[in-house]
Amino acid sequence: MxxxxxxxxxxxxxxxxxxxxxxxxxxxxxxxxxxxxxxxxxxxxxxxxxxxxxxxxxxxxxxxxxxxxxNADKQEDWQCQCNELIEGQFDVCWSCGNERDH
Ligand SMILES: [Zn+2]
The missing domain is CATH 3.30.70.790 (UreE, C-terminal domain)
Structure with missing residues (x-):
């Protein structure tokens, strides 16, 4: 490990x-x-x-x-439909697995 x-x-x-x-x-x-x-x-x-x-x-x-x-600084954070705030470099919500829709 x-x-x-x-x-x-x-x-x-x-x-x-x-x-x-x-x-x-x-x-x-x-x-x-x-x-x-x-x-x-x-x-x-x-x-x-x-x-x-x-x-x-x-x-x-x-x-x-x-x-x-x-890439962390290049994209803005986005809010998922489950209200989780996701950092911009991620396209998928870590909480519910939903993909960014914009
Ligand atoms: Zn979510």
């Missing part, structure tokens, strides 16, 4: 996990159950992490993530 991504943002970690799964990479999340309140930053070691189970997927996973992050 190998860690490919970590972020203080559980939503981003969830997005990355969904992205890898969509590309048939065997992966899992760690540290997603942070219970800190608003304004309470988790310490670095407790950040959500995405791990690939098979290290041979690592390079591909890393590239997918880099592509997503490189």
């Amino acid at each position: 190998k860690k490919v991504y970590s972020s203080d943002n559980t939503i981003m970690a969830g997005h990355v996990h969904s992205l890898l799964e969509a590309n048939e990479i065997d992966c899992h999340l760690r540290n997603m159950n942070i219970s800190g309140g608003i304004g309470e930053l988790p310490i670095n070691e407790c950040w959500p992490e995405v791990w690939v189970n098979d290290e041979s997927d690592y390079a591909f996973a890393k590239q997918l993530i880099e592509n997503v992050l490189a």
